[in-house]
Amino acid sequence: MTATNTETPAERAADQQDERLILDEGLGGAIRSFGRRVRVGNLGSLPVVIGLIVIWAVFQILNPSFLSPDNLVNLSLQCAAVGTIAIGVVLVLLLGQIDLSIGSVSGVASAVLGVTFAQWHWPIWLTIIAALALGAAIGLLYGLLFARFGVPSFVITLAGLLAFLGLQLWILGPNGTINLPFSSWVVQVATSMFLPPWLAYTFSGIAVLVFLGSDWLRARRRARAGLSTGSRGLMLAKAALLLVVLVAIVAYLAQDRGVGVTFLLFVMLVVITNFFLTRTRWGRAVFAVGGSVEAARRAGIKVNRIFISVFILCSAFAALGGLLSAARLTAASNSSGTGDVNLNAIAAAVIGGTSLFGGRGSAWSALLGIFVIQSISSGLTLLSLDSSVRYMVTGAVLLLAVIIDSLSRRSRASHGQA
Amino acid sequence: MTLEATAPEQTAPAREPVLSIKQISKGFGAVQALTDIEMDVYPGEVVAIVGDNGAGKSTLVKILAGVHTADSGQIFFDGRRVTIPTPAASRELGIATVFQDLALCDNLDVVSNLFLGRELGSGTLDEEQMEQQSWTLLRQLSAKIPSVRIAVASLSGGQRQTVAIARSLIGDPKIVILDEPTAALGVAQTAEVLNLVERLRERGLGVVLISHNMADVQAVADRVVVLRLGRNNGNFRVPDVSYEEIIAAITGATDNAVTRRATARPTQEVPEA
Numbered sequence: 001m002t003a004t005n006t007e008t009p010a011e012r013a014a015d016q017q018d019e020r021l022i023l024d025e026g027l028g029g030a031i032r033s034f035g036r037r038v039r040v041g042n043l044g045s046l047p048v049v050i051g052l053i054v055i056w057a058v059f060q061i062l063n064p065s066f067l068s069p070d071n072l073v074n075l076s077l078q079c080a081a082v083g084t085i086a087i088g089v090v091l092v093l094l095l096g097q098i099d100l101s102i103g104s105v106s107g108v109a110s111a112v113l114g115v116t117f118a119q120w121h122w123p124i125w126l127t128i129i130a131a132l133a134l135g136a137a138i139g140l141l142y143g144l145l146f147a148r149f150g151v152p153s154f155v156i157t158l159a160g161l162l163a164f165l166g167l168q169l170w171i172l173g174p175n176g177t178i179n180l181p182f183s184s185w186v187v188q189v190a191t192s193m194f195l196p197p198w199l200a201y202t203f204s205g206i207a208v209l210v211f212l213g214s215d216w217l218r219a220r221r222r223a224r225a226g227l228s229t230g231s232r233g234l235m236l237a238k239a240a241l242l243l244v245v246l247v248a249i250v251a252y253l254a255q256d257r258g259v260g261v262t263f264l265l266f267v268m269l270v271v272i273t274n275f276f277l278t279r280t281r282w283g284r285a286v287f288a289v290g291g292s293v294e295a296a297r298r299a300g301i302k303v304n305r306i307f308i309s310v311f312i313l314c315s316a317f318a319a320l321g322g323l324l325s326a327a328r329l330t331a332a333s334n335s336s337g338t339g340d341v342n343l344n345a346i347a348a349a350v351i352g353g354t355s356l357f358g359g360r361g362s363a364w365s366a367l368l369g370i371f372v373i374q375s376i377s378s379g380l381t382l383l384s385l386d387s388s389v390r391y392m393v394t395g396a397v398l399l400l401a402v403i404i405d406s407l408s409r410r411s412r413a414s415h416g417q418a
Numbered sequence: 419m420t421l422e423a424t425a426p427e428q429t430a431p432a433r434e435p436v437l438s439i440k441q442i443s444k445g446f447g448a449v450q451a452l453t454d455i456e457m458d459v460y461p462g463e464v465v466a467i468v469g470d471n472g473a474g475k476s477t478l479v480k481i482l483a484g485v486h487t488a489d490s491g492q493i494f495f496d497g498r499r500v501t502i503p504t505p506a507a508s509r510e511l512g513i514a515t516v517f518q519d520l521a522l523c524d525n526l527d528v529v530s531n532l533f534l535g536r537e538l539g540s541g542t543l544d545e546e547q548m549e550q551q552s553w554t555l556l557r558q559l560s561a562k563i564p565s566v567r568i569a570v571a572s573l574s575g576g577q578r579q580t581v582a583i584a585r586s587l588i589g590d591p592k593i594v595i596l597d598e599p600t601a602a603l604g605v606a607q608t609a610e611v612l613n614l615v616e617r618l619r620e621r622g623l624g625v626v627l628i629s630h631n632m633a634d635v636q637a638v639a640d641r642v643v644v645l646r647l648g649r650n651n652g653n654f655r656v657p658d659v660s661y662e663e664i665i666a667a668i669t670g671a672t673d674n675a676v677t678r679r680a681t682a683r684p685t686q687e688v689p690e691a
């Protein structure tokens with residue numbers, strides 16, 4: 001073979017032998033391949049990251065206290081409840097389905113917390129388990145209805161939205177509001193428990209080590225399997241960047257109260273969900289079903305089980321979000337989970353980059369999307385603008401996100417990557 | 419390898435069909451898609467199923483793949499009577515099916531598609547093992563796919579067909595069923611797929627090839643089973659039959675006439691095991 005390349009194909013790793021492959025080696029290569037992905041419409045989380053930077057810059061210019069440690073700590077706490085709900089929404093969207101009842105389900109969970117904990121004095125763990133189990137049961141019901149009758153999830157969960165709002169009102173009874181004792185553990189956790197800085201730094205360090213370790217192990221397994229491994233330098237650079245970012249965040253927030261426990265819980269749920277989506281059979285099946293139900297079915301995937309498991313998880317995440325929100329507001333009321341909770345959670349998942357068309361997205365979009373929404377909300381509040389403006393701006397951002405989703409889908413199609 | 423050379427082998431009494439179907443019928447509401455279909459497939463043999471549009475070819479494939487269940491009739495696999503209620507059951511038996519519409523997940527990469535539904539790894543996915551095996555398999559098939567980490571949506575028609583065929587080989591099947599594998603392909607890509615079919619036969623697999631294209635059939639098939647309006651309408655050994663005779667059977671010009679049966683159907687009454 002008269003290769004102009006100094007290496008003959010046989011010397012290259014098994015996955016890089018085809019002469020048509022554009023090989024991107026090292027740091028520059030990584031940047032080039034990223035640019036190519038973006039051009040063909042594999043945008044991933046790029047638009048939302050850019051959007052978030054723009055939003056933060058604008059609000060910081062309009063009101064210098066926007067990026068103050070105090071405001072960012074508040075922002076992170078506000079993200080936890082609805083963000084947790086949004087993780088579940090990401091899962092249903094990955095299947096190309098929707099759950100419109102997450103707000104009502106979160107409201108039911110708040111009501112369960114109020115009644116069983118504050119009125120019946122159940123131990124808190126039992127209350128939490130009861131609320132989550134109720135959420136999971138609701139999801140199971142949706143899943144069975146969907147699998148058995150093939151009713152569109154849009155309609156099933158629309159019925160659920162009404163029915164479970166009714167259940168919430170019924171549980172709360174005529175008073176409509178149950179206050180949680182301020183000294184109780186749940187309320188303390190949600191409102192005033194923060195990681196001491198040393199612990200937050202330790203967690204950051206552990207996160208970076210886990211990240212680096214898994215990258216390193218993967219490179220070793222690939223080398224052993226005769227596959228290309230990517231550059232060590234790039235691997236270290238990514239880990240170092242992550243370390244710098246995490247330490248900077250912790251240090252900055254530590255000037256105020258620090259990293260809230262509920263926020264940490266939310267981030268950990270995102271990380272865990274991401275792990276299951278990307279590293280397990282179940283996650284692979286979720287993406288397959290979202291891409292093509294029939295193809296997944298013929299590949300032997302038990303499609304109905306995937307649907308049911310995802311509906312269960314979505315409702316359980318909604319219930320957990322309801323608990324977090326009730327604990328933070330120290331009350332369960334008729335209005336828990338109503339208003340914009342539903343739409344914010346769905347909007348967060350979509351704004352974060354999870355496609356409405358199924359099969360594309362990531363657990364991280366819950367985190368990024370809820371940041372965008374809460375940043376807008378917080379920034380407008382600082383500017384003393386009321387919810388009328390907030391709704392309009394959030395609506396516009398959601399519309400923008402959906403347009404980007406549709407455009408990038410079209411671009412992928414025209415580049416043969418639909 | 420000449421086809422005449424294989425004939426004595428097939429007539430040897432020890433040779434059992436790997437797949438044998440008897441009296442299979444299937445209706446969809448008012449449409450009787452299949453009526454009393456009979457077919458045998460031997461190891462190392464390529465059986466072509468031909469027939470006009472709507473003759474019931476894909477329906478037969480889907481019954482064998484566990485996508486549909488037959489209303490009546492029997493299926494014997496390796497001499498045992500079996501039922502195929504689900505796609506997973508079909509695969510466990512050792513039947514691998516490449517559907518007419520390929521049934522690939524466009525949003526997943528080649529590796530994920532190849533191993534979909536039977537990923538390697540305990541607990542977490544063993545991506546490296548899967549990627550390595552993907553390369554090995556694709557090389558064995560002399561497949562020309564530049565990267566296994568790109569979404570299958572970005573592959574050409576022939577490459578997608580190759581992925582679908584390669585996928586069928588994971589899990590060591592005994593029979594591979596290909597539903598119109600060349601229908602959407604150009605000349606060169608068609609030749610590639612036919613080479614693949616020959617490679618499958620060399621491995622000793624039974625191959626069922628559904629095709630519209632008589633040239634393809636005569637190029638690779640050992641035997642031709644003709645379906646017409648959901649019924650058997652002929653069973654020929656390829657060397658013994660002319661193009662015109664097959665076309666006559668497909669179009670019905672030989673309806674009710676004495677259809678030439680294949681000489682190689684000796685074990686027809688045997689499989690009561």
Ligand SMILES: Nc1ncnc2c1ncn2[C@@H]1O[C@H](COP(=O)(O)OP(=O)(O)O)[C@@H](O)[C@H]1O
Nearest residue numbers: 446449451469470471472473474475476477478
């Ligand atoms: N899922 C189905 N529902 C109803 N009718 C079907 C279905 N699948 C196939 N048919 C009918 O069965 C007949 C055979 O179809 P098919 O097996 O796809 O034919 P072929 O693959 O030979 O062109 C056709 O009349 C078709 O309309």
Ligand SMILES: [Mg+2]
Nearest residue numbers: 475476477518
């Ligand atoms: Mg067909």
